[in-house]
Amino acid sequence: MTYRQRFSFLIVLDSVIVLTAIFFSRFLLSASFNVFTTPVVVSSLILLLSHHCYSLRYKLYKKAWEYASIGELITIMKAVSFSILTAGVAQQMWLEDIHFRLLTVTWMLHVMLIGGSRFYRRVFGDAQAPKAPMMPNKKRTLVIGAGSAGTMVARQLINNNESELLPVAFIDDNVKKHKLDILGIPVVGGVSQIERIAAELFIDNIVIAIPSLRRKEIYTIYQECAKTKAKTQIIPMLEDLAMGRISVNQFQDVRVEDLLGREPVELDMGSITDYLTDRTVLVTGAGGSIGSEICRQISRFNPRQLILLGHGENSIYAIELDLLKQFRHASIEFITEIADIQDAAKMISVMHKYRPDVVYHAAAHKHVPLMERNPEEALKNNIQGTLNVGRAASISGVQTFVMISTDKAVNPTSVMGATKRLAEMMIQHLDEGSATKFVAVRFGNVLGSRGSVIPLFKQQIEAGGPVTVTHPDMIRYFMTIPEASKLVIQAGAFAQGGEIFVLDMGEPMKIVDLARNLIRLSGNSVEEIGIDFTGIRPGEKLFEELLKDDEAHEMQVHPKIYVGKKMAVPANDILDLVQHYELYDKAELRQKLLELANDRVMEARVALSV
Incomplete structure (x- = not known):
């Protein structure tokens, strides 16, 4: 039935109902068939006209009554009540007498018949529902x-x-x-x-x-x-x-992220808008899981230019296509640069060419066991690469430089953690002699990022199991990729220079509990898939920390973000190691990295001076 047909049908139906209600009320009250008296006829015409007016006012002819509820019933009662009141006022004006009993009974019949005519479809539909x-x-x-x-x-x-x-x-x-x-x-x-x-x-x-x-x-x-x-x-x-x-x-x-037991990070939109909107922003490692999400989040604030810098051409191509599709109506210029952060001259060239206002440094080697076997590559990428990008940013007058770090940088026991800690130190060192504000952002494991346990667990579950967990007591802090990216962006807005920002990540989760939840979420039972404990891998800890005791600062710059204190940095020793790392074999280089990252060189110097 078209709207015009439906509207005409309801007009006719309501007219019949209104006239039936008032004439039947007269019959009930007088017990006489002589209902066509002048007061009744006049009242009927007034009531009929006012009913249609109030029905149009409350849109009773536009409602889908098969979905009607209490709200629609209240609307019917309003329309009927105002119609009756209008009829009463008219009786007082033209007939000089209000027929209260007639109007009361008419109101009751009117509500019952109009309501019944509208709700019969709802009642009929519910009654016919299969049991x-x-x-x-x-x-x-x-x-x-x-x-x-x-x-x-x-x-x-x-x-x-x-x-x-x-x-x-x-x-x-x-x-x-x-x-x-x-x-x-x-x-x-x-x-x-x-x-x-x-x-x-x-x-x-x-x-x-x-x-x-x-x-x-x-x-x-x-x-x-x-x-x-x-x-x-x-x-x-x-x-x-x-x-x-x-x-x-x-x-x-x-989803796994629904089970973290912690609410997502909310952004301070005003402060972020001030330093991103209509600015030029550069992201290193833009093709990675974290870097690509940072690019998506940044694009929401409508920068003038977004430079996507990465070593892998396929991943950079993929994020460029994604951004062009997702933000096709925005006036953002997306620029791609295929470059290696270990190439210092290239970093200076890129920074000089685009003169970015903000740099997010997400490029890094992060796989713990692989870096244990290749400490020189971890040093070249995570420390030397960070120095290259940081120095180029300082020379080019970048306003804010945000480096992405990890909770593994706290009291590190792995090469990856040690190189990230030393990169943090060099960021703080660069901040001391530069107009650029250098900061680092530290967070825990990111769900679904490349190299994280979630993709591995999913592959193992799809293969029928078992899921491999290193130790039953292994615990980690977790966050989602969007949360990690938002934290990085938010930190840039709060940057004063030299800080290490840390997310309040709530309570850590046991890896084995994460594995059990993922198995159940996939529709399998833990007994069917199974969990095997393989032993702690080289460089791993049973638990991670977010701040060392002497770094902890009570100040919060955001309800979910803490800021660590600035610490003494053995900059000369780190630079010396970067320049002469080839003099050490893998085992010696690993030991040297851990000593520097855990401040043992500084402690030794203090002891000698005493």
Whole structure:
């Protein structure tokens, strides 16, 4: 039925209802068939006209009544009430007498008939919805959350014949809802009872239907769901629903990042806009997992130019295509430079050519076992490369230089950690004699980045297992790639020069727990896939730190960001090692790097001076 046909039908239907209501009210009150008196006829015409006026005012002819709810019922009552009041005022003006009993009964019939004519489709649709015993092929679903979102999910699943899910019970921690029925579905208990209820009701699927949940709450609920054999899904986050990017019944699998137990970092948009918008920005390692996400985040602030610098042509080509597609309507000039940060002359040439305002230094070797076997390559890339980029930035008058570091730089036991710590030191050294503000940003493991455990675990699970974990007590701090990138960008806005910024990453997570969660999220059981412990690899620690005790600073520049104190730097010793590293074999070079990174040379000098 077209809108015009539907509108005409409702006009005719409502006219019949209004006239029926008032004439039938007169008949009920007078018990006489003589209802066509002058007051009744005049009141009928006034009521009919006012009803159509208020119906148009409240858009009663435009509503999709098959989705009607309490709000639509209230709208009907408003339109009818104002129509009756208008008729009463007219009776007082022209008939000099208000027929209160007639108007009261008319109001009641009017609401009942108009409401019934609108809600019959909703009532009929709900009544015709198939029930659980008639649908043996559907997956029995437990809905967590008996609030408005949970109710909406259940209603859509019931009314959608194409859905493979059938809601059979609600879970909610509000004890006032327990033992109640919502849409004919019982509220059977709280979150702590999920395992028992899932077994008793033969649950195949669980849907977490509370869009406002915080990560810590999602983690708690998921741990209970993981005790069952049911697949666990979650409805989209509240902001996605509010923006209309996704509907409430488009369920998502629970992701590893949802289980971090820590809320995502929120940016100080104003401070970032001031130093990125309409500026020239250069990113080294732009093709890497962190560097490419930094480029995406930067592009949201509409810089004038974004220079993508990297050693691998394929990865730089890929991020350039992605940015051109994603920000095709923005006035950003994306420029690519294939270059190696170990080439000092090339770094000076690039900086001199583009004169960037801000540099994000993301290029680095980061694989711990590989760097243990190749300490000279770690030194050349992570220390010498950082010096090359930093010196070029200083010479070219860059305003802010942000280096990406790692928690492995704290009390390092690996070559990778040691070289990143020494790179931090050289950044602080460069800051002392330059107009450029040099800072470093330190964070933990990044979920899904190249070389991280997540891609490895996924490959092992797809191959049927087992998943390999080095040690059952191995723990790490984790964050997502977007979070890490946002932290790097935010640090640049707070830079005064020489700081090491650190994210408040909440509580660390055991690697074995991460492996178990990933196995369950993939739809497998831990028993089927299996977990093998292979032993700690060279250079690894059981746990990582974010700040040394003497670095710790109580000041927070952001609710989730700390700033470390500036420390004494053995700059001459680091520069000497960079220039003469070829004099050492691999074992000696590794030892020298660790000594310098752990300040043992400085400690020895202090001891000698005493």
